Amino acid sequence: MNKNDNSSNPNSTIEEKRKRIRHSTAHVMADVVTQMFPEAKLAIGPPTNDGFYYDFLIPKPFTNEDLEKIEKKMAKVINSNFSFEYHEYTKKEIIEQNKDEPLKLEIIDGIPENETISTYSHGNFEDLCAGPHVESTKEIIAFKLLNVAGAYWKGDESRPMLQRIYGTAFESQDALDTHLSNLEEAKKRDHRKLGKELDLFSIDDQVGSGLIIWHPNGAIIRTLIEDMWKKEHYLSNYNLIFTPHVGKANLWETSGHLEFFKENMFSAIEMDNVDYYLKPMNCPFHIKYYQSDIRSYRDLPLRTSEIGTVYRYERAGVLHGLLRVRGLTQDDAHIFCRPDQVEEEINGVLDLTLKIMHTFGFNDFSIKISTKPTKAVGEDEKWELATNSLKNTLEKRNIEYEIDEGGGAFYGPKIDIHIKDAIGRFWQCTTVQFDFNLPHRFGLTYIDDNGKENQPFMIHRTLLGSLERFFGILIEHYAGAFPTWLAPIQAMIIPITDKHYEYCKEISEKLSANNIRVKYDTRNERMNYKIRDAQNKKIPYMIIVGDKEIDTKSGSLRKRTGENIGVLSIDDIQNMILEDSLQNNNS
RNA sequence: GCUCCAGUGGCGCAAUGGCAGCGCAGCCGAUUUGUAAUCGGCAGGUUAUAGGUUCGAAUCCUAUCUGGAGCUCCA
Known part of the structure; x- marks a missing residue:
């Protein structure tokens, strides 16, 4: 019997074929490793999205030299054209076969009694496995071992x-x-590499891991993002507020953070016998704003928003450049509304999200709704209303989504939006999250049209996620070549000789006065050197000026792509750059 | 937090037990250049930190800190 034959299956895609190849390569690798290191015990070796791995229990870790040797030996095995054979066993037989493989025995132990237990073999190597595999090792045309890392048994x-x-x-x-x-x-x-090269940000040992210093170039971009964000939020009728960075223990007790989130919070700061905590989230402060007055049903929806920096203690091993930090700035907002307003609010959040994401050049999304988990707070009707509003909103817009059944937080359902970047990777940024817990804990109310107290719906939402993380994603998305509206320097004026400095200054002043971020380069270097430098800094425009340009009050315009636009009047150059700086222009 | 790997001028790297060096960037000078690197000079390091081994340590050992690849985590 051979279960590897897929030649007649028209549904066999390239992905499936690769899975078989990779799974089979993992077997070949395990074969070679057990030959070279007889003391190695086998764990598991599955294919992944873009490769495979195999885990081994072995006293001494593999070195890079080991990897090379393994790779060479694998090539020999592959060239031997071994076929992959399918075998079936009883549980008793398979236990006997794996008596020296403790981890395999643990897997076997977990297989239900009535299930068929299978193995695949090639040459003298046989491994507990459900398959499928390629028919012969010769189908493994090209492979490469990439790296070694530690991994916990069963995670x-x-x-x-x-x-x-x-x-x-x-x-x-x-x-x-x-x-x-x-x-x-x-x-x-890699945003860490580009961050250094383009002088965007740094992280300093003495300041602390996961804490970002935004350099002037990065700060310009952040300011532009924040300005645009604020403008759009005012247009969408959000109220922008500011709240403190610390709050008393009592606040975090009421919110439940000290009960459920403490291991992610920085330790208490004790002053006058009272403990204060750095905020890991903005929500309690927004709730306190809500509670600063009696709210009528006419006041709702009430939308509070804040670009708020929060601090979370993340374990040292998980920190990663801008993408995983300890001090992060959320583009946060909370919507307090009545049940009859929920759907419209979700719709509004979606509008705003898509608008802002398009502005940054993200046009492909993957959307996921997470529903009620087994352990949850809040009445069923609320869960249902909220979950249905999420679904309805997407369906009315014909937006495809996935459902993560039971994947919601204990306090409410949510919707996550992943954006696709220029090289096809998806990043989670936006989350819109209902909260049935905090309104209850803080006793939030509004007065309805019968004069009775009611509990409002509360929705947390962040569009970009965190400015640090989003900035990291942007750097990688654009490979550091930011669109003109975001470029820290939009144009570099390059004189041909030092006789032209005065004219550089003149046009620099004119362009600056018209809100173009421009600099001119008076270093004692040749024009070609300055062009190369500007291009490496990914400055969108270079304006080269010499005698000819001075005579005609013009500049020679060159783009960072290498395109030489030619001599244009300064007004034309200015208009061209301003046009290119429009936020909805992502070319 | 765990496993492994690594830390040398602002940046990228060399020196593997015997004089800390190169390139880029910076500064000074010469050059006055037409669309991706002009030439010469100068300056810059307690080799992450602390301790140890050694006649001698960037190099070997121990601890700590930081970074990387992963794992775990991301109510």
Whole structure:
């Protein structure tokens, strides 16, 4: 019996084929590793989205040299054209077969009694496995081992640390090469690298890990994002507020953060025998604003928003550049509304999200609704109303979404929006989250049209997520070449010789006066050097000026793409840059 | 937090037990240049921190800190 035959299956996609190839490559790797390191015990070796891994229990971790040796030996095995054979066993037989593989025995133990237990073998190597595989090792055309890392057995930190080898495999050398060059491309776009090169931000040991220093170039971009964000929020009838960075323990007790979120909070600051905590979230402050007055049904919806910096203690190993930090600035808002307003509010949030995301050049989204988990607070009708509003809003707009059944937080359903970047990666930014817990804990009310007290719906929402993280995503999305409206410097004026400095200054002043971010380069270097430098700094426009331009009151315009537009009047240059600086222009 | 790897001028790197060096950036000077790097000079380091081994440590050992690849986590 052979379960590998998929030749007659028209639904067999390239993804499925790759899965088989990768899964099979993982087997070949395990084969070689057990030959080279007889003491290694096998864990699991599945295919992943873009490769595979195999986990081994082994006293000494693998080195890079080991990896090279393993890779060479794998090539030999693959060239032997072993076929993958399917076998079935009784539980008793398989236990006997794996008596020296403690981790395999644990997996076998978890297989239900009545289920078929299968293995696949190639050459002398046989591994507990449900398949499927390729028919023969010769179908593994191109593979590469990538790196080694520790991984907990069954992802449980209390279990032993295994050694995981990552690799990838493809049906052709070309496909593998493309994949490897995509990895290179992602490395080139790494926001940590570009952050240094373009002088956007830094993280300093002495300040602390996960705490961002925004340099002038980064700060210009942040300011532009914030200004645009504020403008759009005022247009959408949000109230912008400011709230403190610390609050007394009592507040966090009422909100439940000290009960449920304490391990992510910075320790207490004690003053005058009272504990204060740095805020890990803005919501309690927004609630306090809500409660600063009696609210009537006529006041609702009440939308409070704030670009608020919060502090969360993240474990050292999870910090990552701008993408995972300890001090993050949320573009936060809270909507307090009546049940009959819920759907319209969700709709409004969606409008605003899409508008803002389009402005940043994100046009592909993946949307997920998470519904009620088994352990939850709040009445069923509220969950139902909220969840249906989320679904209805998307359906009325013909937006596709997935449902994560039971994936919501205990306090309410939510919708997450993932944006697709220029190289096809998805990032989660926007979340819109109902909260049935805080209104209850704080006893939020509004007076309805019968003069009776009612509890409002409360919705947390953040569009960009955190400014730090979003900035990191933007850097990688644009590979540092920000669109003109976001570019820290929009134009660099480059004189041909030092005779032209005066004219540079003149046009610089004119363009600045018209809100163009412009600089001119008076270093003692040649024009070509300055062009190269401006281009490396990804400045959208270069204006080169010499005798000819002075005579005709013009400039020679060049783009960072290398395109030479030619000599234009200063007015034309100015208009061109201003036109290109419009926020909805993402070219 | 865990496993492994790494930390050398602002940045990128070299020196593997025996004189801390190179390139870029910076500064000074020469050059006055027409669309991606002109030439010469100068300056810049307690080799992450603390301790140890050694006649001698960037290099070996221990601890701490920081970063990286992952794991776990991201009510």
